[in-house]
Amino acid sequence: KDALTPMDGVVVVGGVYSEKFRVPDEIDGLATYMGMPEAQVEMLKEVSRATAKVDGVAVQDGYELWLHVMAFSVECAWSVVQIGHKSVLRRLYLWSSRRAAERDLVDEPHTLILSDSRARYCLDFTHSMNWELRRSSVEVLREGLGRLRRVAASYRPREQRSLLEYVPDLQAEENPLTTPVRVNWRVLEGLCRDVPVDFRDLLMRRGVGVAxxxxxxxxxxxxxxxxxxxxxxxxxxARAAPVGDDSEQLCYDLLEAIRYSKLNEMRRTELETRVEGFIDWYFGPRQN
Structure with a gap:
């Protein structure tokens, strides 16, 4: 965010997830300063909100989002990077406007999901094989609140304990289709009254969360x-090997790329100085 400014034609907004409510204002200010049309500004704000809702609610992998960063250009090309955590594990979600243009935002829209490990169970509504689940999640709302209440009463009560909880040192993952869930009946009542047109509409409705x-x-x-x-x-x-000669060479390659880039001279000099300072600090002065 410090290195790129509207003068470069590319800017970065966002940060830790607790500050996500500031992102629309950041987009408003920077995109307007760059002279982008209002329609594009609103589209970028909608993309920011949709990507956060997809990774935080529709991809139920057990990771909680803590970072949301969006980069966009004056031509309205954009990328989103989000990071989730689960205990000591981390998961990276990558999005790009090119990929999003080819697919729906709720049908495997990610460029990549990179993680420390895979979950045994992942209720991913955006999985391409779960198209019927997306359709049925909207269709069941037409059954009425009474029938949904009967479904809720038919599975194991939340107060009933699982035997897996008494197995020592077992980090058990339970099947999300059989594990009890706390239901917000007020939200469901509103959805049954005004049934969404499709899954994307359902996902973006206020109050619709993981449960x-x-x-x-x-x-x-x-x-x-x-x-x-x-x-x-x-x-x-794959865990990287300890930092060595290859990592140092990559830093020098980055330095060369900056030197021959098309950035304006002031910005290029600033970045070059910062990268050189990092190399000297981390690897020590290079021997001739």
Whole structure:
């Protein structure tokens, strides 16, 4: 965010997830300063909100988002980087406007999901094989609140303990289609009264969170026999070797790229100085 300014034609907004409510204002200010049309500004704000809702609610992999960063250019090309955490594990979600132009934002829209590990169960509504789950999650709302309440009463009560909880040192992951979920009936009542037109509309409705979507998945399974895939799409990250000569060479390659870039001279000199300072600090002065 410090290195790129509107003068470069590319800017970065966002940061830690607790500051996500500032992102629309950041987009407003920077995009307007860059002379972007109002329609593009509103589109960027909608993309920011949609990507956060997809990774935080529709991709139910057990990771909680803590970083949301968006970069966009004056031509309205954009990329989003989000990071989630689960205990000591981390997961990276990457988005790009090119990929989003080719697919719907709720149908495997990611450029990449990179993780420390894969979950045994991942209720991913955006998985390409879960198209029927997305459709059925909207359709069950037409069954009415009474029938949904009967589904909620038919599975294991939340107060009933699982035997897995008494197995020592077992970090058990439970099937999301059989595990009890706390239902917000006020939200469901509103959805049944005004049924969304499609899954994307459902996801973006105010109040729709992880528990609401999971309950609708349970209803689709019980009422329509829809069995979604619970495959985790994440690519497991190979741990890098300790920093060595290759890493140092990459830093010098980056320095060369900056020197021959088309950035304006002041910005290029600033970045060159910062990278040179990092190399000297981390690796020590290079021997001739």
């Amino acid at each position: 609401t979507l999971r309950f609708l998945a349970i209803c689709a399974n019980r009422l329509y026999d829809v069995t979604p895939t619970l495959e985790d799409r994440a690519v497991v990250e």
